[in-house]
Amino acid sequence: MSEEKQEREPLFSAKNLKLVKGPLNLNNPITVQVLGICSALAVTAKMKPAIVMAISVMVVLAASNVVISLLRNGIPPRIRIIVQLVVIASMVILVDQVLKAFVYDISKQLSVFVGLIITNCIIMGRLEAFAMGNKPWPAFLDGIGNSLGYGLILIVVAFFRELFGSGTLLGVQIVPPGFYNIGYENNGLMILPPMALITLGVIIWVQRYYKRELIEENK
């Protein structure tokens, strides 16, 4: 009757909470697993698209994690990747349509990157590594946790890039106009993708400085 016992496990047990908290720091999908870099570079020039992207990925990841977890015993192992892709793709199309319907401007800015959520390594990774072997509820939490970790990094990178690259945050002017009069200029490099990579590098640097256990042994 061990099945019965597990069913009664509280919804937010320590083990389940760890699924959400882990990816925020020690097991972050971007800074530690180095997944999903491509979209992190592409959509972080401004805060708004970064936030929308983070939410979209959260919806897609949580939903497809749950669906795959429900289907996990019925999927033939040899075609599991195809099945996963079908699920992700349908979720992405749903999200894309919703964005087009309600926030058309941002959906235009994100353009092809919403479609490319399908190829976001984080999603495939989580489906393959977690949802295929766990129950729906932990899978859901895992999806939320990982997309939160992803979104957190996205928003931090976008914060610095928008602040120094455009002098604004969420489209609101932050750098006072007086600064520009005394010679301050926005940093054009911040808008270009290389700076996203470098900002990401700095975040990884800072994280490893505080979390020594993340530093790999030099072989």
Next chain:
Amino acid sequence: MKALRKFLDKQKPHFEDGGKFAKFHSMFDAMETLFFVPDKVTTSGAHIRDAIDMKRTMITVFVALMPALLFGMWNIGYQHFTSYGENPGNWPMFWYGFLKMLPLLIVSYVVGLGLEIIFAQIRHHDVNEGFFVTGLLIPMIVPPDIPLWQLALAVAFAVIFGKEVFGGTGMNVLNPALLARAFLFFAYPASISGDKVWIADKADAFSGATPLGHAMIGHFDQIPSVYKMFMGFIPGSNGETSVLMILIGAFILIITGIGNWRIMVSVFAGGYIMGLLFNWWGANEYMELPAYYHLIMGGFAFGAVFMATDPVTATQTKKGMYYYGFLIGLIAVLIRVFNPAYPEGVMLAILLMNVFAPLIDHMVVQSNIKRRLKRMKLAIK
């Protein structure tokens, strides 16, 4: 000098392990090696002993840069007064340029060395002479009126992301001085491109376009004479205008064996051959520009002599140096002629080839191994 030596010797124990200021060992070391030849010698094994060390290498490059630097100072003044149609004489021109250049040098050294010292303290390694040359190169490849805070940011960027993240002097992939310039170029294009910035406090009515600027917008009749471009009486970055002064520097580098002639020659060859190819193609007026013009315009000579030859970022194998230099020259001219957004291609060409340098070395070594294996097989047969 003796008193200084005595003083340093007296202070030394405090900075050794267990001393009061052991934390600041690298700072003391930097001061000591600034004044005296380091007393550390290899103790074991057979080594070739030679008077050359990093300190002497850097000083030689420093000396080689002097002609271009001094001429650059004069030229800043010359361009400034010419734009107003004045001629106050050579010394006031030099003095004007000197005062323009001094803050740039101070900012470059203070920011760069400051960061180097901080990193040295944190990472427990010694401050070394690596930044000595970089700190001088950076002010020489920017326009005279660059805002100081932008320069400071660029230097900080170059030192931190060009050098320290890779492990300090000798470990960098990209040339730090050029990285600083690339940073400025992409981050603050208004201060380092166009035809407004190359003459200090230019009179508004005077055209301040560099020869490359003229060429880019198709004003080929306005390109200065070959003599002027060779001598350097043209607007441009602070230290890069005079090909003559740069060649004097190149001469110093080559006879002392510090700079590599293979790279310098092949960069010039690459640029010249690409120019000839364009002459032969001749699809537009820029392509018909005489090939040797490319070698004396813009930063080509400066890049070839002082940037491409940076021993850390260049190729290490002799054969590789030819490929490396040749491709730099080739790509530099290619970017100039084909890409209207970047009038000057030398910086980008060198940075690009910096990235490819290890690959070139690898290919050269591998091909050598293959050749010898083949020979061995033949011998066995």
